[in-house]
Amino acid sequence: xxxxxxxxxxxxxxxxxxxxxxxxxxxxxxxxxxxxxxxxxxxxxxxxxxxxxxxxxxxxxxxxxxxxxxxxxxxxxxxxxxxxxxxxxxxxxxxxxxxxxxxxxxxxxxxxxxxxxxxxxxxxxxxxxxxxxxxxxxxxxxxxxxxxxxxxxxxxxxxxxxxxxxxxxxxxxxxxxxxxxxxxxxxxxxxxxxxxxxxxxxxxxxxxxxxxxxxxxxxxxxxxxxxxxxxxxxxxxxxxxxxxxxxxxxxxxxxxxxxxxxxxxxxxxxxxxxxxxxxxxxxxxxxxxxxxxxxxxxxxxxxxxxxxxxxxxxxxxxxxxxxxxxxxxxxxxxxxxxxxxxxxxxxxxxxxxxxxxxxxxxxxxxxxxxxxxxxxxxxxxxxxxxxxxxxxxxxxxxxxxxxxxxxxxxxxxxxxxxxxxxxxxxxxxxxxxxxxxxxxxxxxxxxxxxxxxxxxxxxxxxxxxxxxxxxxxxxxxxxxxxxxxxxxxxxxxx
Amino acid sequence: xxxxxxxxxxxxxxxxxxxxxxxxxxxxxxxxxxxxxxxxxxxxxxxxxxxxxxxxxxxxxxxxxxxxxxxxxxxxxxxxxxxxxxxxxxxxxxxxxxxxxxxxxxxxxxxxxxxxxxxxxxxxxxxxxxxxxxxxxxxxxxxxxxxxxxxxxxxxxxxxxxxxxxxxxxxxxxxxxxxxxxxxxxxxxxxxxxxxxxxxxxxxxxxxxxxxxxxxxxxxxxxxxxxxxxxxxxxxxxxxxxxxxxxxxxxxxxxxxxxxxxxxxxxxxxxxxxxxxxxxxxxxxxxxxxxxxxxxxxxxxxxxxxxxxxxxxxxxxxxxxx
Numbered sequence: 001x002x003x004x005x006x007x008x009x010x011x012x013x014x015x016x017x018x019x020x021x022x023x024x025x026x027x028x029x030x031x032x033x034x035x036x037x038x039x040x041x042x043x044x045x046x047x048x049x050x051x052x053x054x055x056x057x058x059x060x061x062x063x064x065x066x067x068x069x070x071x072x073x074x075x076x077x078x079x080x081x082x083x084x085x086x087x088x089x090x091x092x093x094x095x096x097x098x099x100x101x102x103x104x105x106x107x108x109x110x111x112x113x114x115x116x117x118x119x120x121x122x123x124x125x126x127x128x129x130x131x132x133x134x135x136x137x138x139x140x141x142x143x144x145x146x147x148x149x150x151x152x153x154x155x156x157x158x159x160x161x162x163x164x165x166x167x168x169x170x171x172x173x174x175x176x177x178x179x180x181x182x183x184x185x186x187x188x189x190x191x192x193x194x195x196x197x198x199x200x201x202x203x204x205x206x207x208x209x210x211x212x213x214x215x216x217x218x219x220x221x222x223x224x225x226x227x228x229x230x231x232x233x234x235x236x237x238x239x240x241x242x243x244x245x246x247x248x249x250x251x252x253x254x255x256x257x258x259x260x261x262x263x264x265x266x267x268x269x270x271x272x273x274x275x276x277x278x279x280x281x282x283x284x285x286x287x288x289x290x291x292x293x294x295x296x297x298x299x300x301x302x303x304x305x306x307x308x309x310x311x312x313x314x315x316x317x318x319x320x321x322x323x324x325x326x327x328x329x330x331x332x333x334x335x336x337x338x339x340x341x342x343x344x345x346x347x348x349x350x351x352x353x354x355x356x357x358x359x360x361x362x363x364x365x366x367x368x369x370x371x372x373x374x375x376x377x378x379x380x381x382x383x384x385x386x387x388x389x390x391x392x393x394x395x396x397x398x399x400x401x402x403x404x405x406x407x408x409x410x411x412x413x414x415x416x417x418x419x420x421x422x423x424x425x426x427x428x429x430x431x432x433x434x435x436x437x438x439x440x441x442x443x444x445x446x447x448x449x450x451x452x453x454x455x456x457x458x459x460x461x462x463x464x465x466x467x468x469x470x471x472x473x474x475x476x477x478x479x480x481x482x483x484x485x486x487x488x489x490x491x492x493x494x
Numbered sequence: 495x496x497x498x499x500x501x502x503x504x505x506x507x508x509x510x511x512x513x514x515x516x517x518x519x520x521x522x523x524x525x526x527x528x529x530x531x532x533x534x535x536x537x538x539x540x541x542x543x544x545x546x547x548x549x550x551x552x553x554x555x556x557x558x559x560x561x562x563x564x565x566x567x568x569x570x571x572x573x574x575x576x577x578x579x580x581x582x583x584x585x586x587x588x589x590x591x592x593x594x595x596x597x598x599x600x601x602x603x604x605x606x607x608x609x610x611x612x613x614x615x616x617x618x619x620x621x622x623x624x625x626x627x628x629x630x631x632x633x634x635x636x637x638x639x640x641x642x643x644x645x646x647x648x649x650x651x652x653x654x655x656x657x658x659x660x661x662x663x664x665x666x667x668x669x670x671x672x673x674x675x676x677x678x679x680x681x682x683x684x685x686x687x688x689x690x691x692x693x694x695x696x697x698x699x700x701x702x703x704x705x706x707x708x709x710x711x712x713x714x715x716x717x718x719x720x721x722x723x724x725x726x727x728x729x730x731x732x733x734x735x736x737x738x739x740x741x742x743x744x745x746x747x748x749x750x751x752x753x754x755x756x757x758x759x760x761x762x763x764x765x766x767x768x769x770x771x772x773x774x775x776x777x778x779x780x781x782x783x784x785x786x787x788x789x790x791x792x793x794x795x796x797x798x799x800x801x802x803x804x805x806x807x808x809x810x811x812x813x814x815x816x
Contacts, residue, residue, distance in 0.1 A: 047537030141691035202568030
């Protein structure tokens with residue numbers, strides 16, 4: 001087969017180019033560090049790195065950027081699992097069960113599973129990129145505002161599965177998040193809403209809110225706990241998941257990777273959407289959905305393979321059509337053009353050797369990610385051996401830095417602390433934070449695309465049922481919303 | 495790059511900067527520490543990449559490095575407010591886009607175009623009318639006459655309500671009497687994707703933002719909203735050639751807060767002139783699909799004043815102005 005042949009040639013090219021491999025490895029390591037630090041996202045890492053790649057040859061430059069991209073998405077999960085600080089928005093879903101596993105003393109297992117799932121998801125998505133690109137490219141263009149709106153509604157329906165024990169409390173938190181997401185400039189008319197005169201509120205600063213809800217609230221909580229229990233240390237445990245555990249995860253990882261790839265291909269939807277969708281579907285297919293949210297390994301595997309398989313999906317329309325689906329691929333598009341390579345159908349024909357060497361390099365990046373990840377986990381796990389009285393102030397300090405770093409704004413720090421206090425009380429009264437984060441991701445996406453779709457159709461609501469993808473997604477959303485309610489009914493009926 | 499070449503290049507840069515350090519240190523005290531270059535968009539956008547390239551090249555011409563700081567939010571309102579309000583000592587400078595002559599009229603900003611002192615303009619991109627390659631319109635006249643016959647039917651994508659490309663389409667409506675259905679997207683790129691997917695009929699973004707797809711045979715530029723034809727698109731007529739007097743462009747340059755001392759401004763003007771004319775900067779812009787357009791401070795000021803008055807009038811007419 002042509003692709004396999006070219007891929008082997010690509011590996012051969014790479015093997016003769018150790019400097020490129022080294023740069024890719026450095027990229028992955030940098031990416032992991034950036035991902036671990038809250039407030040530093042893959043986008044930021046790629047943007048900062050870009051000028052340094054100008055002087056490199058195209059292959060090294062693009063591979064290094066890919067490494068940062070992949071590492072950044074994965075790195076976010078480490079702090080999410082260990083400390084409940086999602087390093088990136090995509091890791092917010094991982095934090096739910098990952099941190100619960102840490103509290104059970106299974107941090108190593110969670111981290112190892114996250115690493116393996118990330119690597120498998122990412123690798124699968126690169127293979128999809130190699131073999132199915134021309135087939136799937138057109139799918140990206142099918143997505144207009146109506147389809148994206150339906151996807152966002154489906155995303156919102158996931159609130160039912162991240163709500164924890166009380167559906168009502170989850171819905172309350174979700175609606176609070178939706179209300180919050182209306183703050184800022186109106187997406188269609190650019191009119192400021194509920195900003196109270198603060199220009200900083202023109203766009204809801206999403207990352208500070210997330211850090212406040214998850215990390216700062218956790219730090220506040222431990223401030224209120226007795227500080228004498230120094231002996232209560234959590235250890236990391238074994239890092240490589242035993243085969244008996246892992247075997248049960250394979251189906252989940254494969255399913256989540258497939259979902260992640262599809263979400264990645266859709267323009268405007270990225271790793272954050274993918275990880276929540278993967279979580280939802282893992283729960284839907286699980287025999288014990290009640291374990292989700294309380295430290296289910298499958299949840300971690302689903303979120304991480306979903307988020308990382310999104311990378312290949314993101315790259316697909318960028319490479320084949322020259323349309324970037326999100327900020328990271330937009331920068332990579334810039335990087336490619338700067339190197340004199342015009343992405344598009346011709347790229348695969350005119351620069352086939354380079355493109356397949358690049359794919360080989362991406363596969364190398366994911367192997368590197370697995371090795372670097374697994375070998376550094378024990379070191380990172382040392383964090384847990386620190387007494388809480390030392391750790392909590394450090395979490396708070398990291399939260400402050402992270403909230404500041406995303407927009408370089410002190411306003412965001414204040415907001416993060418305020419949300420942290422709110423999150424503290426939410427935790428005390430058992431309101432889950434994930435629905436808020438989900439609503440903040442999906443709310444603006446749903447609103448702007450609904451109104452855009454209305455304006456595209458000239459004010460007619462037909463788009464809700466005449467477009468197959470839209471109608472299908474809306475139907476799945478309704479099912480997702482109704483099933484838990486009906487299940488409860490039946491339960492009570494018995 | 496082979497290691498020897500890398501080392502020699504690094505040494506050249508090092509020696510060069512040491513030499514320059516001494517010459518510049520004699521010229522003035524400024525700058526004695528790192529200069530912050532504020533970018534009002536998120537990391538990774540066109541303006542951000544321009545700023546990072548500029549900062550990179552400017553290392554050769556300034557004794558202190560320039561660090562890029564992103565202050566996104568409110569379509570630029572957050573960042574510009576911050577630049578305008580910062581101490582005028584030359585240690586916090588900004589990339590001034592066309593938005594500084596637009597945002598103040600929308601009632602969402604706490605600055606005016608007069609709050610900035612221009613240093614130099616680096617880049618200009620005109621607006622353009624772009625349609626799909628398989629669209630029935632081959633010329634601007636055909637497109638506009640269709641739009642005239644079907645008021646409100648032609649969906650034109652832009653980069654956001656009140657943004658430069660929305661105003662470009664609005665100015666076209668104003669001059670020709672047609673009525674478009676404006677569809678705002680979160681930036682130029684999503685609008686172009688929607689056009690590629692056939693969900694809208696046209697976009698009014700710059701040629702640079704569609705160039706890849708025009709070369710790939712997916713999109714067609716009908717007309718450019720500039721006084722002269724654009725380099726690289728020599729076969730595409732301007733709207734003026736078609737008798738439609740609409741010229742709208744976005745521009746990017748370096749600005750400082752008003753009241754910055756003259757010796758500081760002079761150092762910056764000098765360094766910016768050298769940076770902008772450096773071949774590596776010009777090459778980088780070409781690769782970023784941006785049009786290099788250097789203009790000295792007085793001409794830059796003229797452009798700011800002209801656009802400030804133009805957008806005030808246009809936005810007033812459109813009912814966007816407050």
